[in-house]
Amino acid sequence: xxxxxxxxxxxxxxxxxxxxxxxxxxxxxxxxxxxxxxxxxxxxxxxxxxxxxxxxxxxxxxxxxxxxxxxxxxxxxxxxxxxxxxxxxxxxxxxxxxxxxxxxxxxxxxxxxxxxxxxxxxxxxxxxxxxxxxxxxxxxxxxxxxxxxxxxxxxxxxxxxxxxxxxxxxxxxxxxxxxxxxxxxxxxxxxxxxxxxxxxxxxxxxxxxxxxxxxxxxxxxxxxxxxxxxxxxxxxxxxxxxxxxxxxxxxxxxxxxxxxxxxxxxxxxxxxxxxxxxxxxxxxxxxxxxxxxxxxxxxxxxxxxxxxxxxxxxxxxxxxxxxxxxxxxxxx
Amino acid sequence: xxxxxxxxxxxxxxxxxxxxxxxxxxxxxxxxxxxxxxxxxxxxxxxxxxxxxxxxxxxxxxxxxxxxxxxxxxxxxxxxxxxxxxxxxxxxxxxxxxxxxxxxxxxxxxxxxxxxxxxxxxxxxxxxxxxxxxxxxxxxxxxxxxxxxxxxxxxxxxxxxxxxxxxxxxxxxxxxxxxxxxxxxxxxxxxxxxxxxxxxxxxxxxxxxxxxxxxxxxxxxxxxxxxxxxxxxxxxxxxxxxxxxxxxxxxxxxxxxxxxxxxxxxxxxxxxxxxxxxxxxxxxxxxxxxxxxxxxxxxxxxxxxxxxxxxxxxxxxxxxxxxxxxxxxxxx
DNA sequence: TTTTAGCACTCTTCTTAAAGAAGTGCTACT
DNA sequence: AGTAGCACTTCTTTAAGAAGAGTGCTAAAA
Numbered sequence: 001x002x003x004x005x006x007x008x009x010x011x012x013x014x015x016x017x018x019x020x021x022x023x024x025x026x027x028x029x030x031x032x033x034x035x036x037x038x039x040x041x042x043x044x045x046x047x048x049x050x051x052x053x054x055x056x057x058x059x060x061x062x063x064x065x066x067x068x069x070x071x072x073x074x075x076x077x078x079x080x081x082x083x084x085x086x087x088x089x090x091x092x093x094x095x096x097x098x099x100x101x102x103x104x105x106x107x108x109x110x111x112x113x114x115x116x117x118x119x120x121x122x123x124x125x126x127x128x129x130x131x132x133x134x135x136x137x138x139x140x141x142x143x144x145x146x147x148x149x150x151x152x153x154x155x156x157x158x159x160x161x162x163x164x165x166x167x168x169x170x171x172x173x174x175x176x177x178x179x180x181x182x183x184x185x186x187x188x189x190x191x192x193x194x195x196x197x198x199x200x201x202x203x204x205x206x207x208x209x210x211x212x213x214x215x216x217x218x219x220x221x222x223x224x225x226x227x228x229x230x231x232x233x234x235x236x237x238x239x240x241x242x243x244x245x246x247x248x249x250x251x252x253x254x255x256x257x258x259x260x261x262x263x264x265x266x267x268x269x270x271x272x273x274x275x276x277x278x279x280x281x282x283x284x285x286x287x288x289x290x291x292x293x294x295x296x297x298x299x300x301x302x303x304x305x306x307x308x309x310x311x312x313x314x315x316x317x318x319x320x321x322x323x324x325x326x327x328x329x330x331x332x
Numbered sequence: 333x334x335x336x337x338x339x340x341x342x343x344x345x346x347x348x349x350x351x352x353x354x355x356x357x358x359x360x361x362x363x364x365x366x367x368x369x370x371x372x373x374x375x376x377x378x379x380x381x382x383x384x385x386x387x388x389x390x391x392x393x394x395x396x397x398x399x400x401x402x403x404x405x406x407x408x409x410x411x412x413x414x415x416x417x418x419x420x421x422x423x424x425x426x427x428x429x430x431x432x433x434x435x436x437x438x439x440x441x442x443x444x445x446x447x448x449x450x451x452x453x454x455x456x457x458x459x460x461x462x463x464x465x466x467x468x469x470x471x472x473x474x475x476x477x478x479x480x481x482x483x484x485x486x487x488x489x490x491x492x493x494x495x496x497x498x499x500x501x502x503x504x505x506x507x508x509x510x511x512x513x514x515x516x517x518x519x520x521x522x523x524x525x526x527x528x529x530x531x532x533x534x535x536x537x538x539x540x541x542x543x544x545x546x547x548x549x550x551x552x553x554x555x556x557x558x559x560x561x562x563x564x565x566x567x568x569x570x571x572x573x574x575x576x577x578x579x580x581x582x583x584x585x586x587x588x589x590x591x592x593x594x595x596x597x598x599x600x601x602x603x604x605x606x607x608x609x610x611x612x613x614x615x616x617x618x619x620x621x622x623x624x625x626x627x628x629x630x631x632x633x634x635x636x637x638x639x640x641x642x643x644x645x646x647x648x649x650x651x652x653x654x655x656x657x658x659x660x661x662x663x664x
Numbered sequence: 665t666t667t668t669a670g671c672a673c674t675c676t677t678c679t680t681a682a683a684g685a686a687g688t689g690c691t692a693c694t
Numbered sequence: 695a696g697t698a699g700c701a702c703t704t705c706t707t708t709a710a711g712a713a714g715a716g717t718g719c720t721a722a723a724a
Contacts, residue, residue: 023715023716025715025716025717026716026717027715027716035667035668036667036668036669037668037669037716038667038668038669038670038718039666039667039668041716041717041718042666042667042718044717045717045718055716055717056675056676057674057675057676058673058674058675058716058717058718059673059674059675059676059715059716059717059718060675060676060715060716060717061715061716061717097494098494100492100494133470133472134470136468138465138466138482140465140482140483140484140485140486141484144486146482146486146488148480148482148488150470150472150478150480151472152472152473153472154472154476154478154492156478156480156488156490158488160432160486162429162430162432235586235590236583236586236587236590239583239586244579246579247576247577247578247579247582250579250582250583250586251568251571251582254567254568254571254582254586255568258568355686355687357686357687357688358687358688359686359687367696367697368696368697368698369697369698370689370696370697370698370699371695371696371697373687373688373689374689374695374696376688377688377689387687387688388705389703389704389705390687390688390702390703390704391686391687391688391689391702391703391704391705392686392687392688392704392705393686393687393688
């Protein structure tokens with residue numbers, strides 16, 4: 001357990017480092033702690049032994065370690081209200097009634113990204129408790145049809161299908177009718193198995209190209225579950241941070257942004273706004289990720305801010321909380 | 333006009349520089365030109381005076397200037413057939429009949445990007461000569477409907493609409509019916525004005541929420557014309573090129589990739605495969621862009637490869653030509 | 665027992681110098 | 695016209711020294 005002064009010191013070091021991005025020396029903190037630099041040094045040694053502070057080299061000032069930040073976020077950060085300025089900017093989004101959910105999310109994260117110079121990510125995903133509302137098959141030429149699937153939450157997916165032979169108009173509408181009759185109201189996740197085991201046996205008798213149609217629907221439906229859209233804003237913002245000052249750092253972080261498994265790395269399951277620091281972020285040792293899941297009736301997904309470990313935690317936390325709350329209220 | 337030997341020399345310098353990425357000295361070319369380094373130097377001076385070669389400093393070897401590359405591409409590049417290996421890889425795409433246009437394009441450019449280590453861009457855009465095939469309005473809750481627009485080229489757009497008051501089911505289907513009757517077959521570009529001037533007067537009498545519906549359709553339709561999708565592959569590939577060795581170079585090029593007006597910078601109007609070098613590329617002084625427009629019945633757009641000026645022009649040219657040709661044939 | 669002053673020490677950063685390499689331009693010769 | 699030779703320029707690398715920042719430790723003061 002840290003003493004009051006040690007906590008105070010840790011806090012000062014971190015906040016100073018967040019501002020300046022350079023190691024903090026003992027002298028700089030004398031006045032604020034009302035003691036001499038020697039005393040500060042002694043305390044710093046202790047904090048270093050405990051793993052909260054580090055040195056970049058033997059005679060440098062101190063920088064916070066990942067667990068230093070961790071301690072700071074968990075224990076030292078007073079639950080700060082969102083600042084008036086920041087709130088004002090976000091309000092322009094949530095007071096606009098013409099925006100649909102995805103726009104509101106994108107735009108509000110854009111604001112965060114702009115004013116903080118960090119990078120934001122939205123991981124949109126259609127929630128799995130969509131129910132099928134309507135199926136439509138529209139022929140657009142001799143051997144091309146479009147399968148359209150609409151859910152009760154207002155999500156529309158479509159898939160173009162090339163048929164090997166031309167399909168009879170009648171067969172098509174019969175199929176569609178049947179599909180609608182049997183599928184409307186079914187949770188999307190159950191549709192594929194229903195297609196396979198309940199509908200296929202009935203319909204395969206009198207529709208020649210059933211296989212093809214089946215596949216097309218299968219693909220259109222899999223877009224709901226598989227395809228999680230990732231939207232970045234301000235990918236280059238984070239490069240303005242002084243921690244990315246070498247070519248390799250920059251290349252490294254950029255290629256992480258582009259990497260295929262970004263989804264699994266960003267996706268959040270918890271319901272609170274959480275802070276992941278460094279190694280802990282699963283993303284990159286040199287960044288912190290603040291993220292949360294949002295959940296409305298129609299959708300759920302993750303919103304995240306990626307910044308240097310030396311990040312304005314309180315500010316970002318309060319903004320993300322504000323956004324999450326308003327999204328969930330407004331699009332409930 | 334350049335002498336035979338001068339052309340030969342220019343070609344050798346460029347090809348050597350493309351391989352090595354370092355200034356080419358006179359000694360390196362003696363054997364190939366069967367003369368002494370002094371002679372090579374004399375010719376080099378001449379080529380420098382003509383603006384085709386440059387020095388990085390007073391006693392360095394030569395590197396090609398933008399107009400050097402230009403001359404090379406326009407006059408020295410024998411129209412090279414695509415190499416067997418490259419062709420083989422691309423054939424896997426075009427022999428697959430399950431791919432729709434946009435997938436085929438993306439995947440083939442992915443291949444180019446992978447094997448060349450340059451960055452590729454696809455600028456997809458629904459062609460304007462889509463005709464409206466079907467309009468659908470699906471209510472999903474009390475005061476939410478989805479407007480769906482389908483064209484004869486198989487493009488589907490949808491827009492969710494929040495209605496201020498709940499809409500009568502009957503009114504909705506009447507409206508939809510009318511819209512279909514009057515709009516089917518209309519070129520997409522003409523739909524808005526038709527909506528405004530022909531349909532509005534008729535319908536506004538007996539549908540309360542006509543304004544809202546109108547706006548929704550308007551927005552769904554504008555997605556066809558406005559929204560040009562930009563898809564990059566291998567954004568980080570180009571960073572492997574040695575010309576991007578300083579932080580600023582990297583940051584600079586990355587932020588160009590992210591910039592808003594990327595569309596206008598990449599979009600190509602010409603029908604051939606064209607090469608833009610350096611300043612000429614409109615994109616960045618340090619890159620070359622090879623691009624062409626593709627055009628099928630349903631779509632048109634631009635495909636482009638962005639690489640260093642020191643790019644394997646012949647290879648990329650032949651691959652892009654191959655891709656363009658096969659796309660246009662296959663999806664004609 | 666806690667705090668402080670003082671000092672030697674370490675490591676970084678900046679500047680300068682010197683040595684080596686690469687390659688040119690020019691002159692004079694073939 | 696082509697070539698050999700050489701002085702010259704510039705870059706790159708390495709080394710060395712000086713200045714600056716900040717530490718850890720010791721011993722004295724509170």
